[in-house]
Amino acid sequence: MDSKLKGRDFITTQDWSVDELNTLFALAAELKKAKAAGKPMPLLELKTLYMIFFDASTRTRNSFETGITQLGGHGIFLSPDKMQISHGENARDTANVLSRYGDGIAIRHCAHGEGNQYLQEVAEFASIPLLSMQCDIYHPCQILADYLTIREKFGETKGLKIGVAWTSAPNYVRPLSVPQSLILMMPRFGMDVTLAYPPEFKLLPEIEAQAKENAAASGSKFNITNEFESAFQDADVVIPKSWGPLVVTEDHDEGIGLIEKYPTWRCEQKHMDLGHKEMIYMHPLPADRGREVTNDVIDGPQSVVYDEAENRLHVQKALMALTM
Ligand code: CP
Numbered sequence: 001m002d003s004k005l006k007g008r009d010f011i012t013t014q015d016w017s018v019d020e021l022n023t024l025f026a027l028a029a030e031l032k033k034a035k036a037a038g039k040p041m042p043l044l045e046l047k048t049l050y051m052i053f054f055d056a057s058t059r060t061r062n063s064f065e066t067g068i069t070q071l072g073g074h075g076i077f078l079s080p081d082k083m084q085i086s087h088g089e090n091a092r093d094t095a096n097v098l099s100r101y102g103d104g105i106a107i108r109h110c111a112h113g114e115g116n117q118y119l120q121e122v123a124e125f126a127s128i129p130l131l132s133m134q135c136d137i138y139h140p141c142q143i144l145a146d147y148l149t150i151r152e153k154f155g156e157t158k159g160l161k162i163g164v165a166w167t168s169a170p171n172y173v174r175p176l177s178v179p180q181s182l183i184l185m186m187p188r189f190g191m192d193v194t195l196a197y198p199p200e201f202k203l204l205p206e207i208e209a210q211a212k213e214n215a216a217a218s219g220s221k222f223n224i225t226n227e228f229e230s231a232f233q234d235a236d237v238v239i240p241k242s243w244g245p246l247v248v249t250e251d252h253d254e255g256i257g258l259i260e261k262y263p264t265w266r267c268e269q270k271h272m273d274l275g276h277k278e279m280i281y282m283h284p285l286p287a288d289r290g291r292e293v294t295n296d297v298i299d300g301p302q303s304v305v306y307d308e309a310e311n312r313l314h315v316q317k318a319l320m321a322l323t324m
Contacts, residue, residue: 005322009123009130011116012138013185014210021144021185028148028311028318035070035314042072043321048102051133052078052085054109059285060133060141063312064106064320071317073103073324091121099127104324108133110175112246129323137204139177142284143185144315149308150191150237153280158190158220163231163275165240166197167266169288170259173244173252178284180207182239187215187222195224196231198265200245200258228265232274239282240267242292267293272302280304 005020013021034041049068053061065075080086085094098105105126109115115135123130132140151157164182179195180203186193193215195203202208208224215222225231232238245258272281281303287293298305 007129008323010140010319011119011132013140013143018188024318024322025148028314031317032314044068044071044073044324047073047324049075049104049106050078050098050102051075052107054080057108059309059312060108064316067313067317068320071321091118092125095122095125104129104131106131106133110134110136112136112250134177136175137177138181140181141316142178143181145308145311146282148311148315149304160236161192161234162186163235163238164195165228165231166201167240167242167292168259168262169242169291170256171288173255174242176203176243176246178241179203179243183211184214187220188218190218190220192221194231196228198262199226200248202247229274232271235275235279237280238275241283267297269296272297282308285309
């Protein structure tokens with residue numbers, strides 16, 4: 001086990017070097033193999049992870065909780081409305097107290113303009129690792145799982161073209177964290193990224209600028225376009241998913257109105273046909289079937305969405321084992 005990572009926080013992949021991320025991917029692959037072989041890996045015996053969810057979850061909660069169980073430890077699900085957070089207890093006190101009991105704190109807090117700030121505050125005062133389960137800016141564990149999935153499908157990732165495309169899903173306003181984390185990390189592993197969105201769906205300017213810097217540093221390409229099809233053209237991997245127009249407006253109804261303005265931004269087989277023959281379709285899930293993607297694509301032979309969801313388990317087990 002790489003002891004240099006023990007005690008480290010994980011709020012964005014940007015804070016970890018490519019070597020450190022590769023250490024994590026190597027352990028994730030080993031843990032995945034061990035699980036398939038039925039070999040116990042009790043790397044976190046008697047350790048406890050506190051999981052605070054300000055927002056709903058299916059994959060994140062179950063993969064973290066199952067993961068720590070498989071490593072011999074225990075995960076505690078915490079909902080802020082059942083904690084003294086609901087009576088105003090601050091991040092400093094919550095962080096200090098949980099640090100006296102257990103071994104890691106994981107938080108999902110996606111409220112725009114609040115989530116990342118809360119995670120940073122808990123991390124500052126906690127003496128145990130703070131692991132992001134998604135905030136308003138980053139969803140780093142999702143992107144770890146995405147990368148592991150791509151590596152499993154293609155082997156070498158350098159030079160692959162990945163399309164990240166906005167899709168129209170007006171059932172609710174989703175955070176910016178998935179596309180932002182994708183454009184930050186994938187260029188660091190040599191992938192060429194095309195980001196496609198209608199003009200109102202731009203991402204945070206500082207994140208787009210950092211993604212450009214990451215691409216320049218690794219010699220890969222990062223392009224932004226307002227044309228849906230460009231994300232698919234000659235791509236190896238495509239990740240079409242919705243997010244809110246939060247850089248332009250934080251008003252909910254106005255946001256939904258803007259999402260409804262672009263119903264043709266939906267992944268269909270004709271778009272999949274624009275990519276390489278082996279192109280894979282990815283989505284972090286939950287997907288709005290019919291609005292973001294047609295069933296023939298998400299249930300079709302190019303879709304790897306369940307492999308991607310499974311890999312959340314393996315990368316997070318590696319993350320917990322290395323940091324806790
Ligand atoms: N992809 C993802 O984070 O799923 P959940 O919202 O279900 O946790």
